């Protein structure tokens with residue numbers, strides 16, 4: 016074993032929005048990888064369209080900078096709980112972490128999750144208190160809360176002895192002393208060199224490279240990304256790929272890269288301790304070990320927390336199938352889902368009784384909604400079912416996943432929030448009133464109760480409530496949770512909706528469609544105020560009389576229809592309904608389209 020003193024590998028971990036990507040941005044700038052006047056967008060690492068639109072990181076990304084002759088590999092990770100699997104596997108690549116905490120908000124549920132994983136992996140942390148520029152910043156108190164969190168998570172003596180640095184990531188400054196404003200990020204870089212251990216490895220041993228990330232390059236094909244745990248690898252080397260179930264295949268390394276700034280640099284050779292990407296192995300999955308061809312020794316595969324939620328993804332069978340998408344067959348759907356499962360450890364794809372449908376399991380509604388959104392942007396059409404939580408049977412008893420729900424809202428909404436949460440079988444475990452007019456509440460709630468809760472919560476708190484969830488474990492089944500109390504208004508024939516017809520329908524509930532929308536029999540046009548479903552003719556034209564009636568028709572006023580986002584649509588549907596997703600449309604439909612095939616919903 017030797018120590019690779021010229022390398023440091025670390026991950027930046029935190030709760031959502033605490034400023035990870037912004038800090039990595041500043042580190043990249045100050046390491047001089049961009050030219051002086053080069054135009055670089057803000058948070059340049061969030062380079063996936065959906066990441067930019069939503070302002071969140073979805074996938075972990077590798078970067079590398081040089082400082083004082085040391086190569087620092089930094090992995091930016093997502094902070095949203097649904098993408099926790101990305102953090103878990105990233106931790107396999109590194110020797111330490113920067114635990115970032117918003118100096119005003121303090122530790123939040125995902126701070127706890129990522130710190131727990133880092134401590135379990137024995138990784139030493141640097142605590143970064145970010146956003147010290149905020150007027151509400153309270154660094155001393157937040158530091159106490161961070162200590163409490165460490166103690167709560169049973170951190171050892173040595174782990175409690177973490178160094179602290181204070182940053183304003185937006186300005187790119189860091190200081191070890193909160194009383195003295197920083198000038199740049201050099202104190203942080205120095206701290207990384209002194210506090211994060213250099214990798215220890217044996218470059219003379221047989222190659223062992225653990226694949227913890229996958230990527231694709233249009234020119235060279237599949238890329239496997241991971242850390243060289245032992246040995247060395249060179250271009251054109253013959254290697255053994257150790258897959259699941261003891262499978263071993265031979266392959267040849269056709270390209271080899273290390274990470275420099277935002278990109279990859281081709282190299283001829285790399286040694287233990289470094290993080291590399293390699294091409295030439297098409298049949299590669301996450302968790303595989305790329306090993307010495309003569310004496311392959313696989314490393315333990317990556318294991319992450321179990322998925323908690325699942326949905327059925329099926330071929331689009333609506334009468335409009337194939338009109339808007341390029342990929343509509345079950346073969347294409349399966350290929351795409353298999354590819355996702357290969358590259359994403361926390362997603363599982365399983366067959367169902369039908370060759371046209373697959374069960375897709377993940378960590379939360381957002382993770383699955385993002386997958387669906389990426390698929391529709393990629394030209395796919397599909398139909399998805401209501402999200403269901405994954406239960407398990409332990410010693411003959413049914414158990415379901417439960418989560419820690421943290422809510423931050425104005426005092427005025429305390430009543431409505433607690434009432435809604437208790438309907439969904441949530442139990443309050445903590446309430447803190449900061450005396451600022453806002454309260455912070457904690458609940459334990461079955462994951463089942465959280466389906467569709469977010470959009471309801473945002474409406475109830477008029478958009479200013481903040482909520483976060485964190486998977487806690489399994490508990491015995493909590494009993495029934497009331498379902499949607501309203502029915503669907505369902506088109507009884509194909510055609511285009513008319514103002515005249517919608518005008519009459521809107522009196523019964525809430526419309527989802529504007530006039531002029533194409534509908535088919537069995538498609539949902541709105542929400543019925545009553546619990547039963549209602550078949551409606553949404554295409555009826557006004558009977559023409561002798562009198563000119565066009566002006567009269569225009570005078571009919573429609574209440575603006577409700578446009579459901581993908582997540583809202585998924586939250587709204589019942590078991591006998593589907594969301595039809597195409598590159599251009601999100602439609603809601605009954606599973607059984609002809610009215611005669613639909614069983615009436617049972618009256619309560």
Ligand SMILES: Nc1nc2c(ncn2[C@@H]2O[C@H](COP(=O)(O)OP(=O)(O)OP(=O)(O)O)[C@@H](O)[C@H]2O)c(=O)[nH]1
Pocket residue numbers: 029030031032033034035036037038058070071072073092093094095145146147148149182183184185186
């Ligand atoms: N005032 C202030 N704002 C900051 C600072 N650092 C980041 N922000 C802002 O906080 C928001 C979130 O920053 P991101 O860097 O996207 O946070 P993140 O931790 O990468 O978020 P996820 O990857 O989605 O978990 C952005 O609007 C940033 O401009 C800081 O030091 N001070």
Ligand SMILES: [Mg+2]
Pocket residue numbers: 035036037061071072091092093094
């Ligand atoms: Mg980010």
